[in-house]
Amino acid sequence: MCIKSIILSGMLSAIATSVCCADTLTVANNGGTVGTAQREAFFKPFAQVSTNTVVEDTFNQELAKLRSQIETGNLLWDVVSLTAINEATACEEGLIEKIDWSAYFAPKDFEGAGGFSECSIPNNLVSGGLVYDAAAIPASSAPRTWADFWNVQKWPGKRGMLYRAEQTLEVALMADGVAPADVTRILSSEGGVERAFRKLQELKPYIKWWKSGDESIRDILSGEVAMTFAWNGRVATANRSNNRKLQIVFEAGHVSGAQYFSVMKGTPKRPAATDLIKYSSSPTAQADYSRRIDYAPANAKAFALLGPETVATLPKDHLDKASFQSGKLYTEFWMNNGDALLQRFLTFAAQ
Amino acid sequence: MQASLEMMGETEIPKMGLRTLVRRAERRHFMTMLALMAPSVIFVALLFVIPILLFLFRSVDNAEIPTLLPKTAVALDTWRDGEIPGEPVFAALASDLHALKGSPDAALLGRRLNFAVPGYRRLITRTVTSLPGTQMASAKETLAAIDKSWLDPVYWRTLKSQSGRITDFYLLSALDLQRGAGGIEKVSGEQAIFMSLYGRTLYTAFGVTALCLLIGYPVAAVMAAARPAVANWLLSLVLIPFWTSLLVRTTAWVVLLQTEGLVNKVLLQLGVISEPLKLMFNTAGVFIAMVHVLLPYMILPVYSVMKGISPVHLRAAASLGANPATVFRTVYLPLTIPGVAAGCTLVFVLSLGFYVTPALVGGPGDQMIGYFIAYFTNSAVNWGLASALGVFLLLLIGVIYLALGKLVGFDKLKVR
Numbered sequence: 001m002c003i004k005s006i007i008l009s010g011m012l013s014a015i016a017t018s019v020c021c022a023d024t025l026t027v028a029n030n031g032g033t034v035g036t037a038q039r040e041a042f043f044k045p046f047a048q049v050s051t052n053t054v055v056e057d058t059f060n061q062e063l064a065k066l067r068s069q070i071e072t073g074n075l076l077w078d079v080v081s082l083t084a085i086n087e088a089t090a091c092e093e094g095l096i097e098k099i100d101w102s103a104y105f106a107p108k109d110f111e112g113a114g115g116f117s118e119c120s121i122p123n124n125l126v127s128g129g130l131v132y133d134a135a136a137i138p139a140s141s142a143p144r145t146w147a148d149f150w151n152v153q154k155w156p157g158k159r160g161m162l163y164r165a166e167q168t169l170e171v172a173l174m175a176d177g178v179a180p181a182d183v184t185r186i187l188s189s190e191g192g193v194e195r196a197f198r199k200l201q202e203l204k205p206y207i208k209w210w211k212s213g214d215e216s217i218r219d220i221l222s223g224e225v226a227m228t229f230a231w232n233g234r235v236a237t238a239n240r241s242n243n244r245k246l247q248i249v250f251e252a253g254h255v256s257g258a259q260y261f262s263v264m265k266g267t268p269k270r271p272a273a274t275d276l277i278k279y280s281s282s283p284t285a286q287a288d289y290s291r292r293i294d295y296a297p298a299n300a301k302a303f304a305l306l307g308p309e310t311v312a313t314l315p316k317d318h319l320d321k322a323s324f325q326s327g328k329l330y331t332e333f334w335m336n337n338g339d340a341l342l343q344r345f346l347t348f349a350a351q
Numbered sequence: 352m353q354a355s356l357e358m359m360g361e362t363e364i365p366k367m368g369l370r371t372l373v374r375r376a377e378r379r380h381f382m383t384m385l386a387l388m389a390p391s392v393i394f395v396a397l398l399f400v401i402p403i404l405l406f407l408f409r410s411v412d413n414a415e416i417p418t419l420l421p422k423t424a425v426a427l428d429t430w431r432d433g434e435i436p437g438e439p440v441f442a443a444l445a446s447d448l449h450a451l452k453g454s455p456d457a458a459l460l461g462r463r464l465n466f467a468v469p470g471y472r473r474l475i476t477r478t479v480t481s482l483p484g485t486q487m488a489s490a491k492e493t494l495a496a497i498d499k500s501w502l503d504p505v506y507w508r509t510l511k512s513q514s515g516r517i518t519d520f521y522l523l524s525a526l527d528l529q530r531g532a533g534g535i536e537k538v539s540g541e542q543a544i545f546m547s548l549y550g551r552t553l554y555t556a557f558g559v560t561a562l563c564l565l566i567g568y569p570v571a572a573v574m575a576a577a578r579p580a581v582a583n584w585l586l587s588l589v590l591i592p593f594w595t596s597l598l599v600r601t602t603a604w605v606v607l608l609q610t611e612g613l614v615n616k617v618l619l620q621l622g623v624i625s626e627p628l629k630l631m632f633n634t635a636g637v638f639i640a641m642v643h644v645l646l647p648y649m650i651l652p653v654y655s656v657m658k659g660i661s662p663v664h665l666r667a668a669a670s671l672g673a674n675p676a677t678v679f680r681t682v683y684l685p686l687t688i689p690g691v692a693a694g695c696t697l698v699f700v701l702s703l704g705f706y707v708t709p710a711l712v713g714g715p716g717d718q719m720i721g722y723f724i725a726y727f728t729n730s731a732v733n734w735g736l737a738s739a740l741g742v743f744l745l746l747l748i749g750v751i752y753l754a755l756g757k758l759v760g761f762d763k764l765k766v767r
Contacts, residue, residue, distance in 0.1 A: 062729035092476065093462065094455025163715065208632060209715050222611045332473050339731050340469040340542065347544045349715035 022051040023272040028065075029081040031058030032214075033237050033293060038081075041289035042280040049279070052272045061086055066095045070265055077264050078273045081123065084114065085166070085338065087260040088331035091119035096262040097270060104278055105299070112319060113258040113298035114326030121281055122258035122298035124289060127315045127322070128167055129254035131230040133220055134245035145252045146175035149227055150199075152206050157226025160219045163209035165345035166334055167255045169196040170323045171229055175203075180253040183323035188333040193341065197348060209349060220246060236294030236313040250318035257325025258298055290314065407745075410525075410738035413518035415463040416510070419456055420447040424514035432508055432532060441490035441501075448479050466733055467509045467520060467529075474500050508532065518735075525739035545723075545740065549747065552719045555637065555709070556702040560649075562642045563698045564691065567649035571690075574650075575657035586654075593647035601708045604640040605631065608712070636712040641702055648701060649694040656690025692759045700748055720744055 027043065029035050035058060043054035057077060059065050063086055069075050082090060090096045101107075101116040113122035130149055132142060143149055149159060162168050170183045176199040178186050186192045200207075208225050210216040216230040217238045232254075235246045248254075261280060263273045279285055286302035289295070296314040297303065303316060315322065324330065334341075417424050422443035430436045451457040457479040461472035478497050487493045494501040512530045513520055520530075527543040528535050537543065574585045592600060607613050608630040615627040630636055660683070668678045706721030720740060727737035 060729070064729045064732045064734075067732055089458075089462075092455065092458040094458070211710060222609055224610050336465060336470045336473050339466070339733065342731075343544055344541045346715070346718070347541060350544075350547070350718070351716075 022053065023078075023269045025052055025054050025078045025269055025272055025276055026057055026076060027054055027079040027081070027276070028057045028059050028077045030060065031056075033233070034295075037289055037293035038280075041292055042276070042285055045285065045288075046276050046279045050272070050275060052276070054276065063089060063095070066090055066264070067093075070095050073266075075264055075267055078267045078269045079276055080262050080264060082120065082260045082262055084257045084260070084325040085331060085334045087117060087120050087262060089335055090262065091117055092335075095265055096120065097265055097267075099263060099274065105281060109300045110298055112300050113296075114324060117260065120260035120262040121277060123261045123277075123280060124259050124286070124293075124298050125256050125296040125315070126259060127232045127248075127250070127254045127256040127296065128162070128171075128229055129232060129315075130227060130249040130252045131216075131220060131235055131246055132227045132249070133223075134247045136223070136226070142247065143227060143249060143252070146171060147177070149252070150175045150203050152203070155226055157206075158208045158224065159203060159206050160210050160216050160225040160228025160230070161203075161207050162216075162229055163211045163349065165341040166325075166338065167229070168200070168345070169193065169341070170255050171253075172196040172199040174253040174323065175199055180321050180323045183253075184327070184330045184333065188329060193337075193344075197344075200348070204349075217246075231295075232313060232315065233293045233295040248313070250315045251321055253321050253323065254315060254318070255325065256296075256315060256319075256322040259295075406734075406738050407742055408738075409734050410521045410736075410742050411517050411519065412735065413513060413516060413520070415460055416513050417516055419451065419460045420444065420510070420514070423447050423510065427507070427511045427514055430507065430511060432511070433504055435502055435504065436507055438489065438491050440507075441494055445482060445487065445490040445494060448475070449482050449484075451479050452482065452484075462732075464509060464513070466524075466736070467513065468505060470500070471506065471509070474498055474506065504532075521735035521739035522742065524736055525743055545720075548718075548720050548723065549743065551717070552703060552721075552744075553747070555634075555641070555705075555717070555719060556699050558638060559641045559645060559702045560695050560699045562638065563646055563649040564695060566642065567646055567694065568653060568687075568691070571650050571653040571657055574654050575660070589647050589650050592643070593651075597644060597707060600644055601640055601711050604636070604643070604712055608636055608639065631712050632714045634713070634717055636714075637709050637717045640708045640712045641705060644708060645698045645701060648697045652693040652697065653687060653690040656687055656693075660686045688759060692755070696752070696755065699751070703744065703748060 027038075029038055035056060039056065043056065047053050059080075061083055066077075066080065069077065080096070082096075087096075091098070096119045098119050099121075101110075101121040105116075105121070107115060110116060110122055113125045115122070130143060130146060134142070137143070137155065141154075143151075143155060148155065152159075161171070169187060173183050173186055173192070173196050174180060176195060187196060208219060210219060210228070213231055213234045216228050217234050219225045220228045220230065221238060221242060221244060230246075230248070232248050235248050238244060239246050261277045263270055263277070267273060280289075281299055283297075283299055283301040283305060286297035286299045287305035290297045290302060290306055291310055294310070294313045296316060297306075303311065306314075311317075423440065426440045426443035427436070430440055448457070451460065457476055458472070461475035464471035464475060478494065478501075481497045483493065491501075500506055508530070512518075523529060523535065524538075525545050527538050527546050529538050530536075570585075570589070574582050574589075577585060605612075609615075610627045610629070610631075612630070614630060615624075618624045619627065630639070664682055664686070665678055668682045669675075673681065703719075704721050706719055706725055709717050709719050710722055721744075724737050724740050724744070727733045727740065
């Protein structure tokens with residue numbers, strides 16, 4: 001009896017200690033192929049090198065889900081993956097923790113992805129570009145620029161474009177001859193928005209709008225559209241899993257934005273959450289992630305670990321052709337005008 | 352007689368009176384009924400009525416501005432539109448904004464004001480971060496130096512019209528209206544979105560209901576007239592899609608209807624058409640998918656009413672010399688009206704709130720009000736506007752229900 005109780009109490013204390021020092025972190029990301037790649041490249045290996053475990057939740061970048069957790073004080077998540085505008089908004093509105101990432105990493109390694117924000121660290125770079133099917137359009141007559149994308153005489157057929165104002169207006173300006181690096185400056189200056197809408201108006205009868213990354217790929221694979229705007233990771237994954245020859249034309253100019261990792265405001269697991277993000281930002285984890293999903297690593301050191309074949313589907317050599325979704329000008333413009341522009345865009349698309 | 356009176360005298364019943372007894376029994380019965388109903392009443396109140404009322408209240412709720420800018424709200428009372436406010440108003444704003452330094456509330460206030468005037472968010476956050484900590488000689492000059500927008504009356508007009516605890520801002524926005532210098536006015540054409548949206552939502556709901564009735568009524572009639580074994584088979588054919596997830600059914604239509612889809616391929620091979628039909632990403636796609644999803648909601652109530660119609664009535668009419676068309680028009684159709692009314696109400700109300708199906712198979716001109724409620728709730732975090740759209744959707748349903756009730760009688764609108 002006595003021995004039994006000793007064993008029992010020993011077991012109980014063992015359980016107690018294991019509870020005290022191992023956290024279960026909840027990470028929210030966009031799920032799908034992105035979620036799978038993050039699980040394999042970040043969460044599983046992290047659980048092996050630390051005492052913490054990771055569970056996943058998915059969301060569609062709805063800021064309301066962060067806000068309601070903060071307002072009710074009922075935190076479901078510890079780490080969250082955010083787009084540039086959402087990250088800037090969440091940081092300013094106090095939905096995520098302010099963390100000085102330069103204490104752990106050299107800022108210059110992350111500059112290619114827009115650098116650290118006051119709260120978060122970029123994790124990977126998503127690039128939206130001009131995509132066509134090399135099986136349908138031979139390389140000799142392949143589109144090279146966004147002006148070609150607008151040319152429905154030479155390349156008949158529908159064009160797939162994102163059913164949102166952001167990214168789409170930027171593409172319209174590039175088609176109108178604006179250099180990728182100047183897109184945000186032109187868009188946010190007087191008459192820029194009008195210019196973008198005017199250009200979109202030209203192509204509008206031929207546009208087939210898509211609402212999700214899956215839809216963009218499905219449309220080009222099924223021949224519903226002749227060319228589309230699509231995100232590079234989706235293109236590479238579709239090529240691999242369907243054995244197809246979709247081509248992304250980075251040199252036409254692309255819209256690139258980082259996905260950030262942020263820590264939810266007020267989480268008691270902030271140290272463990274920071275550890276997870278640190279692990280996910282290391283060159284090895286970053287390279288592993290890029291191999292799985294074909295989004296460019298945010299940590300420039302990871303490029304050295306990637307083979308030339310993988311780098312080819314990444315915009316590494318075409319960063320000068322990017323309209324970046326980062327910087328004060330960009331985030332302020334979209335935070336101030338995003339809702340109004342979306343409303344205008346939806347009205348425009350419906351007419 | 353005498354004996355029976357004596358017997359009654361022995362018991363105490365007559366003293367209390369029969370009426371009291373009946374009343375007591377009724378009260379006991381009523382209390383039992385209440386107790387039995389209580390769980391469901393409490394459940395519905397707590398989880399349905401109260402949350403809806405709270406959410407509807409958000410359409411007029413305006414907590415942020417009066418709480419975060421208390422002094423400004425008071426100081427603006429005497430300000431007249433069209434002019435630049437005086438030093439006391441600027442001083443009040445500077446003091447209110449200074450209190451927000453370093454707090455996320457500044458961004459929240461900016462976000463709230465940005466709903467009314469794009470750019471207000473940056474104006475607020477920039478002013479808050481640039482405000483000097485020390486006492487300033489002239490608040491007006493300091494603020495104007497930080498951003499000259501503070502000399503534009505439009506920002507003050509917004510502040511003044513939104514400084515009350517209750518606001519009509521969201522309700523007006525949901526009707527494509529705004530408060531300008533000269534009172535309530537229409538928003539510019541490129542921002543006006545919601546009025547056409549209500550129209551489109553109503554049009555789609557009416558169209559889908561009419562199509563469901565057109566297709567569902569004969570099916571229900573055949574089912575009601577069939578032998579039990581056949582009727583069971585038909586019923587299961589109606590029920591199996593009814594039990595399948597909405598998303599699965601909608602996605603199936605995507606596969607079938609796309610340009611390279613099954614329907615187009617078959618039609619092309621049969622030589623019926625020479626080039627693929629546009630069946631999806633337009634209104635046709637929305638109607639096809641929505642009618643398919645909602646058809647069981649029409650068939651089932653109509654069928655249940657039809658099953659209750661005795662064939663004797665029809666035979667009687669026929670034996671009196673009515674031809675089949677007359678029998679249908681004067682006997683069968685009027686008897687099925689309760690089922691038709693119930694089915695139409697169900698399909699109509701359900702289709703008003705649809706947004707997944709139009710989002711997946713519709714074009715940009717086919718999105719319905721539900722899509723925007725979801726967008727403003729989840730992505731834009733503009734809960735006031737989402738709630739205002741909900742208010743009008745609810746009103747719309749209420750008005751149509753009343754009109755329908757007046758037309759065919761409320762007792763017939765019940766779903767049995």
